[in-house]
Amino acid sequence: MTAKEIFDSTIKEIEPLYGNDEARSIAFSLLEHIGIMKTAVLAHQPMETDTSILQKWIERLKKYEPLQYILGETSFYKRTFRVNSSVLIPRPETEELMEWIIRDFGSVEEDFSEKPAVTIMDIGTGSACIAVTLAKEIAESEVFAMDISEEALKIAKENALRNNANISFLKQDILHDFIFQTPLDIVVSNPPYVTENEKSAMQANVLNYEPHLALFVPNEKPQLFYQRIATFAKKYLKPTGVCYLELNANLAHQTAELFDKEGFTEIIIKKDLSGNNRMLRAAL
Known part of the structure; x- marks a missing residue:
């Protein structure tokens, strides 16, 4: 044959x-x-x-099982990441968010030897595609990554190891208060933001295989995670710190209003390549 x-x-x-x-x-x-x-x-x-x-x-x-789960890996921002049904499959839109952050904070090609380390927290790290990318692409970065799922953290740690990225992992639930010691320059997250009402519009390969814990929020609390992230960021960001988020395009302006009420400034909503309101940047 x-x-x-x-x-x-x-x-x-x-x-x-x-x-x-x-x-x-x-x-x-x-x-x-x-x-x-x-x-x-x-x-x-x-x-x-x-x-x-x-x-x-x-x-x-x-x-309709996703190809990435079948093969056990996927590509994201020039690197290969292990994935299984414990973590979301990284999307191209999240690569666009990485581009935004790297453009704002400089890349490893630039000389930042005289500057202090850029401290970063990735909330709901999943596969650690965000944490690994920022650890590798931003010079002199110190990266922390948290997730509630033990299984997700196993995959995240494996991806940090295979990509030679130095990341400190924490098993924490952003919906509950916890003490964190390091002042942060960046808080970044692609949190659950799909409402239960939006399930019917989702493709079978996502709905039947990807982790619902990382996807869905209650209809009555669509901003649940954004509110908690805003509270955390307000508490632990440095005075010059910045928060970067991936958004539910249908709730982008409501999310911006939430951060405005929490005292954030210079709030920017950015469209993805498909023209959807997909990313938000908010400074203290």
């Missing part, structure tokens, strides 16, 4: 669910993970690869 025949067979099975373009992209990823490179497919190279695991992956795809 040639690599092209394996590729075509894979597409045939998943194309009805995912469409041709996405099916081709998925097929290339699956084959690469069993040692069949794109060049082998294009060259119709004969293969003796055991494809039994490939068939198992295809069956999982037919149940």
Whole structure:
């Protein structure tokens, strides 16, 4: 059997669910993970690869399980992160948030040797994609990351290790008060913000597989996490500190009003590449 025949067979099975373009992209990823490179497919190279695991992956795809969970990893901001159903799959919009923060605070290419360390807290770290990215991209940074989920923290610590990022992890619930000792320059979070009413609009691969703990908030308390983050940030940010958040686009202006009432200034809402109000920056 040639690599092209394996590729075509894979597409045939998943194309009805995912469409041709996405099916081709998925097929290339699956084959690469069993040692069949794109060049082998294009060259119709004969293969003796055991494809039994490939068939198992295809069956999982037919149940709309995310490709990232099936392969156990995903790419985010030039790096590879381990993921499973204990953590959200990092989104491109969150990469846009990283760009904003890195642009504001400088990158590792710049000389910040005379400046003190930039202290950062990532609230609800999940896979630690935010914490790892900022630890690697902002020079002289000291990064803390917290999550309520023990399983998520296991993945987060593994990702910090595999990306050689020095991060201090805490098992904490932002909805409950706790003592933190280090004054912070940055508080950043992509908190749960999808209301229960918005579930019906979500795709099956998200709704059925990604952790609800990291996704949903009660209809009657849509700003629950933003309120607690504002309280924490107000208490622990330095006088020049800044808070960066990913937003529910439908509640962006309400979130800005919340931070305004808490005494934050220079509040900016930023659109993502899809034109949605997705990010917020608020300074003390």
